[in-house]
Amino acid sequence: VVSSDLVTIALVYPTVLGLYGDRGNALVLAHRARARGLRTEMLVIDPGEAVPRHADVYLLGGGEDLAQARVVELLRDDGGVAAAIRRDAPMLAVCAGFQILGRSFPAAGGIVAGLDLVDVVTEPGQPRSVGELATIPVGLGIPMLTGYENHGGWTTLGPGVEPLGRVVHGVGNRPGAGTDGCRVGHLFGTYLHGPVLARNPALADLMLQRATGMSVLPPMDDTWVEALRAERLGTLGLR
Numbered sequence: 001v002v003s004s005d006l007v008t009i010a011l012v013y014p015t016v017l018g019l020y021g022d023r024g025n026a027l028v029l030a031h032r033a034r035a036r037g038l039r040t041e042m043l044v045i046d047p048g049e050a051v052p053r054h055a056d057v058y059l060l061g062g063g064e065d066l067a068q069a070r071v072v073e074l075l076r077d078d079g080g081v082a083a084a085i086r087r088d089a090p091m092l093a094v095c096a097g098f099q100i101l102g103r104s105f106p107a108a109g110g111i112v113a114g115l116d117l118v119d120v121v122t123e124p125g126q127p128r129s130v131g132e133l134a135t136i137p138v139g140l141g142i143p144m145l146t147g148y149e150n151h152g153g154w155t156t157l158g159p160g161v162e163p164l165g166r167v168v169h170g171v172g173n174r175p176g177a178g179t180d181g182c183r184v185g186h187l188f189g190t191y192l193h194g195p196v197l198a199r200n201p202a203l204a205d206l207m208l209q210r211a212t213g214m215s216v217l218p219p220m221d222d223t224w225v226e227a228l229r230a231e232r233l234g235t236l237g238l239r
């Protein structure tokens with residue numbers, strides 16, 4: 001939590017964990033912060049560079065199986081993501097980014113050990129989960145989340161791990177579970193691409209509130225975002 005008006009956004013390994021434009025989540029956070037008169041600093045971390053220890057918010061995106069297996073080793077050696085989760089820094093981890101925080105995930109025809117920071121396990125599943133995903137966030141007081149998913153992994157939450165949302169369209173964590181992602185303190189895991197913060201400004205603002213410690217953010221004009229949301233939810237028969 002910052003006491004100044006500078007919001008530091010750490011985008012972790014976007015060159016590797018950047019599937020489906022997930023780096024857009026960082027742009028959305030920066031844009032919405034600046035619209036509220038806050039200053040922003042974007043820290044784009046390449047593999048081989050240290051993950052900053054004192055960012056206000058951390059973003060991890062999706063990635064291909066092999067990339068994921070490589071990245072998990074680098075992140076384990078670096079320790080910065082683990083430190084951020086230990087101090088309960090706001091973090092958004094999408095798809096591969098979410099899977100690698102767990103105990104294990106499939107890659108290269110085998111099972112790879114994850115960072116073991118969250119009690120979730122991902123196994124290979126068939127068929128691949130591809131398409132629109134809509135969920136109702138659990139206990140966050142924000143409206144339905146929309147995005148799309150594209151993953152081969154099936155994720156099981158350990159006992160005591162809350163999902164980020166209940167699935168109303170699509171698959172999410174695994175067929176039959178009816179849940180998407182996880183919510184552990186200020187960490188959100190999810191299978192939602194979109195980028196998810198572009199599609200869901202309320203989630204972006206919630207992360208911004210947690211990153212800044214501001215209990216209220218001044219409203220901003222989301223006319224076009226809301227029009228697009230309505231259209232997308234309409235195609236799913238959810239509006």
Ligand code: GLN
Nearest residue numbers: 062063095096151152153
């Ligand atoms: N490689 C992982 C899977 O297929 C994650 C894919 C992604 O990040 N979209 O399950």
